Amino acid sequence: MKIKVTLIMLLMALISCHNKKKVVSKVVFSNEYKIDSNRVKKHLYTLASDKMEGRRTGTAGIEKAAVYIEKEFKRIGLTTFKDLKTFRQIFTFKNRSTEKEITASNIIGVLEGKSNKNEFVIFSAHYDHLGILKKAEQVDSIYNGANDDASGVTGVLALAEYFKNKNFNERTLVFIAFAGEEMGLKGSSHFGKEIDATKFVAGINLEMIGKNPIFGPNTAWLTGFERSDFGKIIQRNLKGSPYQLFPDPYPKFNLFFRSDNASLARLGVPSHTFSTTPIDVDKDYHQVSDEAGTLNMTVITQTIQAVAKGTESIVKGTDTPTRVVLE
Numbered sequence: 001m002k003i004k005v006t007l008i009m010l011l012m013a014l015i016s017c018h019n020k021k022k023v024v025s026k027v028v029f030s031n032e033y034k035i036d037s038n039r040v041k042k043h044l045y046t047l048a049s050d051k052m053e054g055r056r057t058g059t060a061g062i063e064k065a066a067v068y069i070e071k072e073f074k075r076i077g078l079t080t081f082k083d084l085k086t087f088r089q090i091f092t093f094k095n096r097s098t099e100k101e102i103t104a105s106n107i108i109g110v111l112e113g114k115s116n117k118n119e120f121v122i123f124s125a126h127y128d129h130l131g132i133l134k135k136a137e138q139v140d141s142i143y144n145g146a147n148d149d150a151s152g153v154t155g156v157l158a159l160a161e162y163f164k165n166k167n168f169n170e171r172t173l174v175f176i177a178f179a180g181e182e183m184g185l186k187g188s189s190h191f192g193k194e195i196d197a198t199k200f201v202a203g204i205n206l207e208m209i210g211k212n213p214i215f216g217p218n219t220a221w222l223t224g225f226e227r228s229d230f231g232k233i234i235q236r237n238l239k240g241s242p243y244q245l246f247p248d249p250y251p252k253f254n255l256f257f258r259s260d261n262a263s264l265a266r267l268g269v270p271s272h273t274f275s276t277t278p279i280d281v282d283k284d285y286h287q288v289s290d291e292a293g294t295l296n297m298t299v300i301t302q303t304i305q306a307v308a309k310g311t312e313s314i315v316k317g318t319d320t321p322t323r324v325v326l327e
């Protein structure tokens with residue numbers, strides 16, 4: 001009997017030890033970097049829902065997403081950009097395959113800087129995706145674009161709320177949900193035409209931050225890492241946390257030029273994209289199976305926290321990344 005009790009106690013001790021270990025590894029960021037994970041889930045599941053009909057630029061589906069993002073910007077307490085009267089920056093472009101003119105809206109919200117109002121930092125992601133698959137026989141025909149890029153827009157919304165609450169941004173923060181990315185970076189190109197790029201200190205673009213990265217838990221990678229010292233600033237700010245940032249492991253995919261960061265980088269802005277997705281093997285990329293349920297909510301929330309902590313010195317105005325090199 002005594003042996004049995006000792007055995008049970010030993011077993012219980014082992015289990016509690018194991019549990020403790022699990023709890024410790026889950027706490028990646030202290031409460032100082034708290035992001036409301038329920039809110040994160042709500043953003044993601046709303047934007048990636050079937051109701052949004054795949055958010056193809058120029059459709060009624062993406063309009064629903066636009067309205068959701070506007071409402072969130074208003075709730076958070078952001079203001080409008082430059083001369084715009086609303087959060088919308090409306091523009092038109094010609095669809096390169098159908099030659100049809102499409103009207104689209106970037107959704108832009110601003111958190112004015114406390115002192116350096118004329119130095120801008122962008123947080124962006126594209127809210128458009130591919131729409132509805134034409135083949136009618138398909139059971140699921142909606143490209144939900146949960147990872148691509150409802151996850152990134154979720155990050156932008158969560159960061160807007162986070163920085164609003166922190167109230168420490170000496171620089172002006174510009175939160176943008178771009179349209180027309182999937183049709184050739186249309187929204188970000190339009191935005192780039194309307195600004196004096198020399199006043200834009202950094203561009204932080206989020207793209208597909210919902211999958212487990214190849215470098216393991218608590219990691220993300222950055223496109224164009226060697227093109228400015230932006231990535232090194234982030235790494236320095238993340239020191240002391242278990243979260244690590246790596247250079248883009250897929251250089252042959254040329255990802256630096258394939259997302260909205262490129263439109264600003266072409267103007268000299270140190271503008272890079274954060275991602276966690278193993279794009280070379282991801283079976284859901286640009287498929288109707290890219291649904292919210294396939295994503296890891298912990299990866300999304302912790303990556304948003306990593307971006308918050310990683311960009312803090314840029315937001316506060318104590319670090320300024322070098323201008324981007326395109327050669």
Ligand SMILES: [Zn+2]
Nearest residue numbers: 126148149207
């Ligand atoms: Zn994308």
